[in-house]
Amino acid sequence: MKIGAISKATGLGIHTIRFYEKKGLIHRAKKDDSGHRVYNSKDVELLNWIACMKNSGMPLSRIENYAHAFYSDNNLASLNILEDHLNKLYQQQADLQHYIDVTSEKVARLKKS
Amino acid sequence: MKIGAISKATGLGIHTIRFYEKKGLIHRAKKDDSGHRVYNSKDVELLNWIACMKNSGMPLSRIENYAHAFYSDNNLASLNILEDHLNKLYQQQADLQHYIDVTSEKVARLKKS
DNA sequence: TAACTACCTAGACCATACTCTAGGTCAAGA
DNA sequence: TCTTGACCTAGAGTATGGTCTAGGTAGTTA
Numbered sequence: 507m508k509i510g511a512i513s514k515a516t517g518l519g520i521h522t523i524r525f526y527e528k529k530g531l532i533h534r535a536k537k538d539d540s541g542h543r544v545y546n547s548k549d550v551e552l553l554n555w556i557a558c559m560k561n562s563g564m565p566l567s568r569i570e571n572y573a574h575a576f577y578s579d580n581n582l583a584s585l586n587i588l589e590d591h592l593n594k595l596y597q598q599q600a601d602l603q604h605y606i607d608v609t610s611e612k613v614a615r616l617k618k619s
Numbered sequence: 620m621k622i623g624a625i626s627k628a629t630g631l632g633i634h635t636i637r638f639y640e641k642k643g644l645i646h647r648a649k650k651d652d653s654g655h656r657v658y659n660s661k662d663v664e665l666l667n668w669i670a671c672m673k674n675s676g677m678p679l680s681r682i683e684n685y686a687h688a689f690y691s692d693n694n695l696a697s698l699n700i701l702e703d704h705l706n707k708l709y710q711q712q713a714d715l716q717h718y719i720d721v722t723s724e725k726v727a728r729l730k731k732s
Numbered sequence: 733t734a735a736c737t738a739c740c741t742a743g744a745c746c747a748t749a750c751t752c753t754a755g756g757t758c759a760a761g762a
Numbered sequence: 763t764c765t766t767g768a769c770c771t772a773g774a775g776t777a778t779g780g781t782c783t784a785g786g787t788a789g790t791t792a
Contacts, residue, residue, distance in 0.1 A: 609705050613698065
């Protein structure tokens, strides 16, 4: 699987994947005889997780921690990071609920006036 | 009320408030005899809303639309923007729930292994 | 063989949203 | 009067996260 294929599989752009590699977010991919990057299903799995975490607002610096744990096959470390992430998502959920409440209230007030 | 006071009142930095003014997000403030910006309670209200919308992920370009409606005292326009914003918040809520589900599942799986 | 496509590298460029600096004014307190 | 602190302007610098360009290689297709 080359970069174009994994790009399609994960929804991340080719430039973005190379950018993540350059940043150290993902490991330097193995290259085939032509010097083209080669990916496997584990890479797809990781990049899909990266996309998921990114979309839920995790900064790349934190995603990098998760990626390191993922590569080290250190389930405990991965678990810690994911639980931490989950807590952040719950916090986000609470904040979001607050913004929804405040905004709904304002909408209701405007509708009455 | 000068810029330092409104900064404390809204939690936005002094530089940030001047930056918002420069961007056209908020109106150019009136100046006193010393050339210092003067704010009133309506400005506090708007800046608090801006902070709220910003924290819930609205880009400044969209916040600007709301600010224009706010200044024009056009309740209908404000209402439209706020309802639109509310819909985006609900969408965010659904997305967030999805990320929570997926992450919880992964956490549960890791705990079993 | 020529064109076409996907890939490569290094590095420039972009958008967003600040954040700070330099150099200066002004009013009040010691 | 001198110093301190809050303010001013214009513009430079920073952080994040991409996105694109130039110039080139390699394999496949007409």
